[in-house]
Amino acid sequence: MKQSSLFRADPMESRQNLLPKDGVAHYYPEFISHHSSAKLMTQLVESLPWEEDRLLMFGKVVTTRRKVVWIGDPKCDYTYSGIKRQSQKWTAELLLVKGQLEDLTKSKFNSCLLNLYHDGLDGMGWHSDDEKELDAKSPIASLSLGATRKFAFRHKKDKTTHSLLLENGSALIMHSPTQEHWHHALLKTKKIDEPRINLTFRNITPNDQ
Numbered sequence: 001m002k003q004s005s006l007f008r009a010d011p012m013e014s015r016q017n018l019l020p021k022d023g024v025a026h027y028y029p030e031f032i033s034h035h036s037s038a039k040l041m042t043q044l045v046e047s048l049p050w051e052e053d054r055l056l057m058f059g060k061v062v063t064t065r066r067k068v069v070w071i072g073d074p075k076c077d078y079t080y081s082g083i084k085r086q087s088q089k090w091t092a093e094l095l096l097v098k099g100q101l102e103d104l105t106k107s108k109f110n111s112c113l114l115n116l117y118h119d120g121l122d123g124m125g126w127h128s129d130d131e132k133e134l135d136a137k138s139p140i141a142s143l144s145l146g147a148t149r150k151f152a153f154r155h156k157k158d159k160t161t162h163s164l165l166l167e168n169g170s171a172l173i174m175h176s177p178t179q180e181h182w183h184h185a186l187l188k189t190k191k192i193d194e195p196r197i198n199l200t201f202r203n204i205t206p207n208d209q
């Protein structure tokens, strides 16, 4: 890594752009209260059909330790890492959170990918959320519940990195053209034993359009 900085946004400065160029990302600590976050986390763990993620790597399907659920409006199935996911129906709790993030971003979301990281050994490698089904102009809204984890951006050309801690109840909003110029990752660590759930709300083009 060429250059690294650790952001920990001040609540008063929550609209400061985390990226120096080629994208806009805003961090909102305590977007939901710790009480709501704990309640939501328990509901999501207990009620959703969590599955291992499957990725295509060098032509082979590999499964991850991290668990996922894909939620979406009808006809919002989604292909990523070369594998097609069928979406589950929205729950009342998720619709509530979606509404709050829509108010914050002044955008609409029709799908959500949930990731369950059991502990610090689960993470997500470098990628950008730029699949062809995604509306590239829509922001991506990411809500974090549970353990604080380090999230990093890496510029696709100059490879500079910027990282920040995603705290319990926080929201991270990535605006266009962030996905075009930056990769991001959820870094692994041996130091964290607690679980975390991340929800990324997205806007995809329905299958029949």
Ligand SMILES: O=C(O)CCC(=O)C(=O)O
Pocket (backbone or CB within 6 Å): 113, 115, 124, 129, 142, 151, 166, 184, 185, 186, 198, 200
């Ligand atoms: O867990 C996170 O904070 C990142 C998740 C992510 O990048 C994704 O779902 O595409």
Ligand SMILES: [Fe+2]
Pocket (backbone or CB within 6 Å): 127, 128, 129, 184
């Ligand atoms: Fe992502």
